[in-house]
Amino acid sequence: GLLHFATDGETFGHHRKKGAEILKETLEKLINRGVKLTNFASFMEEVSWVPPAQIRENTSWSCAHGVERWRADCGCFAGGKPGWNQKWRAPFREAMNWLKERLDRIFQEEGASLFKDPWAALLDYVEVMVRGPESLLPFLDRHSTRNLSTGERVKAAKLLEMARMGQYIFTSCGWFFADISGLEAVQNMTFAARAIELARDISGIYLEDGYLERLYKAKSNVPAERNGLEIYKRRVLPRRFTTKDITAHYLITSTLSGRFRETRLFRHRFRPVKVDRLEKGATCFCCGMVEVTNLAFQEKGSYLFSVLQYCPGDIHCTLSSRGKERWEETLEALKSAYHLGITHLVRELDRFFGPQFYGSESTIDVV
Structure with missing residues (x-):
């Protein structure tokens, strides 16, 4: 004969402690006693039986009022x-x-x-x-x-x-x-x-x-x-994070780790084309170009970027998708400004990238 059990699958996931272990032990005991596990689709295929069925519309297992739980008080x-x-x-x-x-x-x-x-x-x-x-x-x-x-x-x-x-x-x-x-x-x-x-x-x-x-x-x-x-x-x-926001996260974390590598992150692929890293005293300055592919859409682009680390945890990251035709000239100008001092560099960054920048708080928490 056919014996039917129905329960919420989540019971064996996160609703009951050790639910998965108990289910495993129960199934093993049943199988050892000659019970065959099946479902309705497999059973009906074996016996060539398709019983009539009727769906009762607007009903649910967790609401005594039909489907009002999903639209009413x-x-x-x-x-x-x-x-x-x-x-x-x-x-x-x-x-x-x-x-x-x-x-x-x-x-x-x-x-x-x-x-x-x-x-x-x-x-x-x-x-x-x-x-x-x-x-x-x-x-x-x-x-x-x-x-x-x-x-x-x-x-x-x-x-x-x-x-x-x-x-x-x-x-x-x-x-x-x-x-x-x-x-x-x-x-x-x-x-x-x-x-x-x-x-x-x-x-x-x-x-x-x-x-x-x-x-x-x-x-x-x-x-x-x-x-x-x-x-x-x-x-x-x-x-809500844009491709630019995610790219800034990649640039900041790469600067802090000291490694710019091709990687995948948040459904994007990053490939550093050129990275220059300069250090002076307690400061560090990275600038270059990175190619970005949004893997969800296969949409490709690139950014000129700079990341200035004043001291541990103090970050000034800027990036732009414009001006790439003169990117080598721009990078040289930024490096020269860095050697002249932080004030000169920040002024040059504002001139090219604008006043908006990403700080260390702009990194995205990975949950």
Whole structure:
């Protein structure tokens, strides 16, 4: 006969201490007693039996109210404190729905000229997620309407990534728990921020204001957190990193370690083309050029850079993608300024790179 057991897989992951060990021991005992492990698909294939089944729409295992846990203050939640409510769920869902509709429109309109079938390409995009960025170009060749230019390939890849983030914003646990300030809801907002960033890069359409207008209506139970808009500004935006930000991290950490090597970091590949390192007293100055490839999009570029270390932990890092046609001349001017003194060098850095710079606090925490 067939004996069926159903339980939450997370029970054997992080919900119960030593859950995985107990499961392993139980399965070994069952197998030793002649029990064969199977699942419904394998069993039905063996006995050539396909029973009729009907899906009961809008039901879930963790909400007695159907699927209200993911859109309403239904009374189902985990965690929290007495007196809390989940009225934030409805406007949070509204904000995500509003954003998703506009992301889908951009994906369809911008992708129509690039993909044979944009939505079929999105379904198959999981191949790239599983096999890695090296599979992106062959994937695009299969799904594109023609032989795409380098710029069109980058755009196609960004469209797919934008659409993927548009799916991630509905990750179930974002509504599951007691408050919008929980890490699960914040993670969904982080996906939304990435989708918004890519949408603007692809189409020039700015969706953030409309999204935040709706997030504002999602009130937190925690007075200090206030609402979704404040949570987004305080806890999501600081986690948004551009290729330039990540490059600055690479340059600063390479200077501090004393080693500039070709490496992969945060879905980017860095290759130092030229690095000059000068030291005088307690100061160190590195300048040169680095090539950067965003592996997610196979988008390539390069930066002229300088990193000045006044003393341990005190960093002034600048970089620019402009002026590369005269990069050797620029580097010589920077090195000459360093020999004349820090004041001369900083003035020269401001003249070429502008007043904005990255400090030691600009490095990215690797969690």
